[in-house]
Amino acid sequence: MVQHIPVLLHQTLEGLAIKPDGRYWDGTFGGGGHSGEILARLEAAGHLTATDRDAVAEERAKQYADDSRFTFQRGTILEMTEQLDGPWDGFLWDLGTSMMQLKDPERGFSFKEDGPLDMRMDRRHPTTAADLVNEMREEDLADLIYKYGEDRLSRRIAWQIVQARRHERIETTLALAECCRRAYPKKHHRIDPATRTFQALRIAVNEELDQVSEPLPKAVAKLAVGGRAAIISFHSLEDRIVKHCFRELAANGPYRIHTKKPLVADEQEARENPASRSAKLRVLERMPDGWSAKKGGRK
Ligand SMILES: C[S@@+](CC[C@H](N)C(=O)[O-])C[C@H]1O[C@@H](n2cnc3c(N)ncnc32)[C@H](O)[C@@H]1O
Structure with a gap:
């Protein structure tokens, strides 16, 4: 069975700063590599909703069917952003294709x-x-x-x-x-x-660019205070959308950008998993109302 190796795994988990009793959304379940690690950090009160537009991902998600902290729903990021209720303590979109898609x-x-x-x-x-x-x-x-x-x-x-x-x-x-x-x-x-x-x-x-530009501000608006958005993109067009969206949000609201420059794979990961070479991770945090990046974080 083809396996997907999750990219930028420890940087993503660090970026999400998982709260053990938090509510999380993984919008790109794929083979469940990131989801599995998020679940491993959640206690019984925590919850992970995973979604993906691909039937193969839905099949792979059955491995967690008995876990009451987990639910899966099939659909696009755009649809799920509208349908799922916040507030979330964090969400992850690991955009692009999975190895199951690429290798078949x-x-x-x-x-x-x-x-x-x-x-x-x-x-x-x-x-x-x-x-x-x-x-x-x-x-x-x-x-x-x-x-x-x-x-x-x-x-x-x-x-x-x-x-x-x-x-x-x-x-x-x-x-x-x-x-x-x-x-x-x-x-x-x-x-x-x-x-x-x-x-x-x-x-x-797959209308990939609209799938990021349209839902990203809406999904960020569903973050709880202290909640994080972690977005991994694989081509410059997508990364540009994420960068500009985060900048605009941080310029006009209580949002803090944790990645002035996107995080990328280190030498070892790039060597071991060539798919990670083009991955770029950006992280944004929802701060308390009144917080402003312009005032150096003062209210
Ligand atoms: C790079 S893989 C994710 C891998 C996953 N993080 C893991 O560790 O196994 C990307 C997955 O996201 C899904 N995907 C990409 N864009 C999507 C979108 N706009 N809406 C829903 N799913 C999407 C693809 O079907 C694919 O399964």
Whole structure:
């Protein structure tokens, strides 16, 4: 069975400063690595609500089905932010994909193995990556690859995609990866030419940026005094949203940013778990009303 190794684990637990009788929300349960460690720090009066949009995560959450301190609900961060009641002593969003998603070729997240071009974290969602690749106009596809993949060769990639789909629909990960490779000049590449296009499509299929920007201020508003928000992001677009949202909240309300710079994996973790290399953790704390960062924390 594929295991997901939780990233930045001790920094996240330290950031959340778990209260043994606290109420917590893990919005991205995945394989339950972070959730398990949060539960290990809770007493009988504490509670953890875990949620995830993926059916595989729901399956993995059954391991805690008999634990009265734990509940699981399937859904997106956006939906759960609306539905779950606060106040919380902390919440965690470990954004991005799990190893169970990445390593299963049937899910279509990886350009290293062949599989259907899917990329949906929630397979009830109607639109797959293949739908976007085959149905979007060339200019829109190029813009998407540029905006969400930050790939300078977006126009050439979109052109290659359109040439390929004239012959037949692009239905597999390797067929798309081949279009990206054809768009790149033949020389040594630091990363695979398909990397950024796959990132762009994944972000678009799962509406990843809206899933952070819309709910983050609302979720923070549900923190109890002393409650913490810990957000781990895996690409700069997402991290930028978290950084700006935290700054705006701290400039206008009783919030303290604990991570002036985001926390990243140390050398050992980066060596042992390559997936941790792009992870960035930011932590924000809800302070008592009247507290102001501008006054150096005085009321
Ligand atoms: C990086 S993994 C989390 C791993 C987890 N912390 C662990 O230690 O096992 C990300 C998980 O979050 C889920 N996810 C990502 N974005 C989501 C969103 N907007 N709403 C709900 N779940 C999301 C994915 O389905 C995936 O299972």
